Amino acid sequence: MKQMISFIIAFLLLTPSVSLAETPFTDVETDFWADDEIRFLHEREVIGGYETGEFKPNKPVTRAQAAIIIVHALELDVENRPAPSFRDIRDGFHAYEYVAAVADEGIIHGRNGNFLPNAPLTRGQMAAIIDRAFHLEEATTQTSFTDVKRNNTFYSSIQNLAHHRISTGYEVDITFRPNQPTTRAQFSVFLSRVLEDDFKPNVPAIPELAFFEELILEAESEVEMAMYEKWEDAFYHDQPLSFEEVKPTFENYYTDEMIDSVWKPFYKEELMSWGPALAQTFHFQMMEDLTLHVVGQNYVVITGIEPVNEMNSGEMYFEYSLVRTDSNWLIDDISGNY
Template identity: 40%
Template sequence: MNLKRPLRVFSLSAVLAVSGIQASFVGAVHAADSQTMGSLPAGTQGVITEEVNFRTGPGTDFPVIDKLQAGTVVKLLSRNDQNWYQVQVGNTTGWVSGDYIIPKTTDNPNVFRINQYPTGPNFYEVRDGILYHVLGTPLVRTASFYVGPAPANFQTNTIYVRDVNYQFYRRAADGDQLVGTYTPPYVALDLRFPAKVQAADIDNFIQTNRPTSPLIGKGQLFINAQSKYGVNALYLAAHAILESDYGESPIAKDKNNLFGYRAYDSDPYGSAATFTSVEHNIDYLAYFIATSYLNPSGRWYGGSSTLMGMNKYYATDPYWSEKISGIMARIHTYNQAEYMGVSVMAVRAAKPAEPIVVPVSTELTQTFPAGTKAVTKDEVNFRELPSTSANILGKLVLGTELTAIGKGTGNWYKVQNGTQTGWVYGDYITINTAATPATPATPATPATPVISFSDVPAGYWAKPSIDTLVSKHIISGYPDGTFKPTQQITREQSASLLVRALGLGTNNRPAPNVSDLDPKSIYYPAIAAVMDEGIFAGYGGKFNPGSTLTRAEMASILVRAFKLQGTPVNNFKDIQNHWGAKAIGILAANGITSGYPDGTFKPDQPVTREEFAAFLAKTLK
């Protein structure tokens, strides 16, 4: 990038001070009174730095008019003593917290903002000479973690962001200013290089930071694993500390499993493998990482034998590699000379014994008549056994026709693809239910779901709605036989359910014009379909697939998806001036919602799986 001006940092407060208006920083979210400190010069503009609520008044107690996306240009009208700004967007006037606004200068209206990575609210800052990665915003911080010693040209009281190539920028009022490239000490290290760390270094670090840790005194086990399996001992120790909370997680304490091996989201504790000892676990994982992730021929090799390469497949957390690197740097300061002239280590020892894994049941709870067909609704893994930890025989593309043999435990189906027999998860196939199942003997009726969830008992308020959607093959559940009714639903999950409910085709859909979708995701075809149909829209160039769906967003997509009409009924006391008021009113007019007993709708509250099932079932009637 060709920078045409010197690096400068402007704050909104500083710019306003030039105009003779006092400014102050308030480091907490609270309701503010509406008294303004004065009008701003005519024509003063600002730019929204992150998605923020646009409210009717100066405080979080006031209703939300809309959400303003990063990059939105607003007209600044006035400011109060609580750092809230009265702004104008188009013809609408409202209030935004000053922590989400930077000035748009008249001499350089094209404010440059990088394509920040990772996505989502996050930034970097320097504290006591250390660079920290902060999750959240300067106002609302959810977590922070150690990255490494701050470069000499990084300053305190300054916000930094980075791109995917670890080029750091100073977040300035008139644009993001390039500072330079800084890669955290161990992020790009070949993990097949030997660490010069001593067992005492590991033990002392654990003792200092977690005096109660059962890992104290186990430092030599990581050194031994490095010698046997060719994986950096410092990395192994840091990984174990992060995943097991210093060895104090229930899985670590009860199963000697420091790395969460085979602990799946549906039942982490129950599915996690059990090892005979901590040493067995460290050795096994060292071998597994060396052969599967660090070896270029390995199944999960991510393009390099580094933390960045591992992060591609090992963890969905985009910050995982930085967190591991930070712990490594805290245990043993990075010294480039220690890795000069060293060679890649080899795997010298035999593969350790397999851990004890909860056996997978292949018993069929229901069999289908010969010739029963099934078709895939999305791309799905074709597995050797009914478990997400089982070997993958192949990937079945959308529309693959299968022969359905029967249903196993949870929501797994035994199917035949050509001459090969395997298992697929029920969420991704449609069974031809025209034929009556051979077993059990009782014939099924369309109104009776073939799935019974252990956490949705008889009499449960949402059970009729859940059963309705199950019978229509719109929803199923989790491999452990649960539905998890109170779990919040995400945008990508709701997109998938709507595709099934509407019977939308997913072939030949144009690529969505958003930047945060993975074409390899099982949800991608559904998202492409609902965006093509105009049911879903993006925000600021992103879809935010993993974000929770709010009740207002749910109302909006249901109205668009099913083309609901009617005179909006706005009897809810908390939706006045809310951006979703019209859609919520249309749902009420159609008898789909009546809100809460206190007369509210709670439009910004996340939707749970049971709530979405209830709304969708009512809409389908």
């Protein structure tokens, strides 16, 4: 009997009073940003609405609701599960079997012995739940959300969601906002992207670290040779050469802003001395512990350490910033401890 009661209550929470042939929910218009995802999950009986016919897309999804939805998405068996050991979950609670199932699967954890079923599911918790539920492949790149540091509890899961284009964060300020509640619409979108790749944002893929490594090494090699060649001509012929003669080489690898603000002044300053500082200008070939940080779909940062060598007496930290211009990646900035 208790299972039948739980099923009825869960059904009422998840199933609207309108048929699938009609617009599923009275408060989700066809031009709503998550309409397709909500409809997708509703038609597969993963999510539902309220008895009023509403979906309430902007309302936070609770932890209990998340448990129910995940069980439906994974088609988990809720029978014969060990009793959950949460102090605030008792036999007879409408989502008891669902909580027991996700707890048994290790998908949703509690806090200090409590499940907190009615608490809003935060975006950080959402990332962890989806990561665990679908066993996402570990991210091979790092997405640099400004509000998610490495010591964040959900750092790895957030990285995995970003890597698999399940969540892109907020582009306006490059944040993920892990402590904010996950709305029912957001949860629907994230879950749909896991279940169906067609829902993932159609954005250009970020190349792997090896691509940027090859690009930067080529840039430094080509520019170094071009500059030495021009300086050598000036040295032997005692005739200064304009930057315009070497500029095309830079344009293959660097943004206009960096060319004008960094390389043009450097070229002129070092021209008459035949470039003794050039040997200490290109650090990338010496760098170790390289890490790719994805700041946005068109902006990445490569970080690394140049170890102690004959040119420096201590470790030196550097950042190479690159931007995507059309289909090309160009170096936009080099900063660090020179």
